[in-house]
Amino acid sequence: MKIFQDFDNGVEKTKRKLFSGKQALVIGGTGGIxxxxxxxxxxxxxxxxxxGGSSQERLALTMKAIQERGGEADGFLCRIDGVEAIxxxxxxxxxxxxxxxxxxxxxxxxxxxxxxxxILVYAYGPFKRAALNETxxxxxxxxxxxxxxxxxxxxxxVLPSMLERKWGRILxxxxxxxxxxxxxxxxxxxxxxxxxxxxxxxxxAKAASHVGVTCNVICPGLTxxxxxxxxxxxxxxxxSPSGKALSPKxxxxxxxxxxxxRSINGAIIPVDEGVVx
Ligand SMILES: NC(=O)c1ccc[n+]([C@@H]2O[C@H](COP(=O)([O-])OP(=O)(O)OC[C@H]3O[C@@H](n4cnc5c(N)ncnc54)[C@H](OP(=O)(O)O)[C@@H]3O)[C@@H](O)[C@H]2O)c1
Numbered sequence: 339m340k341i342f343q344d345f346d347n348g349v350e351k352t353k354r355k356l357f358s359g360k361q362a363l364v365i366g367g368t369g370g371i372x373x374x375x376x377x378x379x380x381x382x383x384x385x386x387x388x389x390g391g392s393s394q395e396r397l398a399l400t401m402k403a404i405q406e407r408g409g410e411a412d413g414f415l416c417r418i419d420g421v422e423a424i425x426x427x428x429x430x431x432x433x434x435x436x437x438x439x440x441x442x443x444x445x446x447x448x449x450x451x452x453x454x455x456x457i458l459v460y461a462y463g464p465f466k467r468a469a470l471n472e473t474x475x476x477x478x479x480x481x482x483x484x485x486x487x488x489x490x491x492x493x494x495x496v497l498p499s500m501l502e503r504k505w506g507r508i509l510x511x512x513x514x515x516x517x518x519x520x521x522x523x524x525x526x527x528x529x530x531x532x533x534x535x536x537x538x539x540x541x542x543a544k545a546a547s548h549v550g551v552t553c554n555v556i557c558p559g560l561t562x563x564x565x566x567x568x569x570x571x572x573x574x575x576x577x578s579p580s581g582k583a584l585s586p587k588x589x590x591x592x593x594x595x596x597x598x599x600r601s602i603n604g605a606i607i608p609v610d611e612g613v614v615x
Contacts, residue, residue: 355383357379357382357383357384357597358384360383360384360456361435361456361457362384362455362456362457363455363457363458364379364387364388364461365389365427365459365460365461366389366390366460366461366463367386367388367389367413368389368391368393368399368400369390369393369400369563371511371586371593372461373400374586375459375590376388376404376411376459377403377407377590378590379459379594379597380404380411381407382594382598383409384457385410385411385438386410386411386412387411387413387431388413388414389415389416389427389430389431389462390415391416391417393415394415397414410438412438413434414430416430420483421488421491427492428452428454431453431454432452435453439453454499456500456505457506458493458508458509459509459593460493460508460510460511463485463489463513464481464484465513465525465528466480466525467525468525469523469524481531482530485528485531485532486531486534486538489510490538493510493538493553496508497546500546501546501549504549504550504551505551507551508542509554509556510535510538511556512536512556512558512606513525513528513529513532513533513558514557514558514559514560514610514613514615515529515557515614516533516536516557517536517555517557517606517608518533520533522615525615535606536555536606538553538555539554539604539606540604542604543604547604552600552602553603553604554596554602554603554604554606554607555605555607556589556593556607556609557606557607557610558609559610559613560573560583561584561586561589562574562583562584562585562586563586571583578613584609588609589609592607
């Protein structure tokens with residue numbers, strides 16, 4: 339499709355820059371699906387702030403890849419351990435956005451005087467496989483906090499300024515097969531939290547659709563990223579209907595389609611070739 343080719347062509351070759359003048363924060367944007375989404379968003383004209391966990395090298399490489407395609411990017415590292423990480427992330431984001439605003443003389447404030455992105459992509463979502471009877475309290479707390487509470491806190495943080503600006507895009511990532519209520523044998527805590535993201539997206543759509551703010555969840559199938567070891571890759575291949583795992587870019591292309599369309603709101607979208615895990 340033409341719209342997909344445009345996102346993929348990079349800034350220089352893209353005639354229509356869908357997100358020119360927009361600022362995007364991609365949490366978990368230095369690797370995997372988040373990185374590919376950041377690259378495509380930059381190709382569509384958004385100024386990107388990348389958040390990464392611990393790898394300065396991956397952050398630098400992703401920034402370089404965006405800049406080489408003619409896009410604008412900065413970024414920072416912040417390990418997400420507890421809920422207070424969200425405040426640290428938005429405070430780091432404010433520093434990046436203030437610097438960019440100073441350079442470009444393009445000011446964007448929320449009423450409280452701090453900066454907030456037009457587009458929030460929350461990609462980071464840790465996974466742990468364990469049978470339900472082997473999932474302990476710490477696992478429950480970690481997996482639900484990281485995959486539901488923290489995305490929820492981030493959404494609550496950006497929503498007021500999006501409502502004020504009358505424009506906003508929020509994209510969350512669910513898990514494989516978490517697009518509906520299902521039971522899971524080895525990923526109950528992770529999948530329960532990811533399924534809950536659907537309620538979050540539908541709540542934002544209900545509260546903010548009238549002013550052009552969207553929030554959606556993409557549920558990727560088994561995707562080979564740079565983080566997958568050989569065991570994970572073999573599992574992904576064996577479970578995938580085509581015998582081949584998805585690539586992060588395949589997921590990111592759907593992410594762009596969703597971000598580009600105001601009419602898609604509160605949706606929970608599987609991108610999984612119909613795989614059943
Ligand atoms: N991959 C799959 O097969 C698959 C399938 C279904 C759903 N999903 C979902 O899709 C989303 C993206 O998954 P993904 O596999 O591409 O990547 P991911 O591992 O969830 O995220 C990678 C990103 O998060 C950062 N990160 C890693 N550990 C961190 C920490 N402790 N604190 C803060 N940041 C941290 C990484 O930075 P560093 O590189 O610096 O650590 C990188 O930027 C997730 O929500 C995941 O649950 C993935």
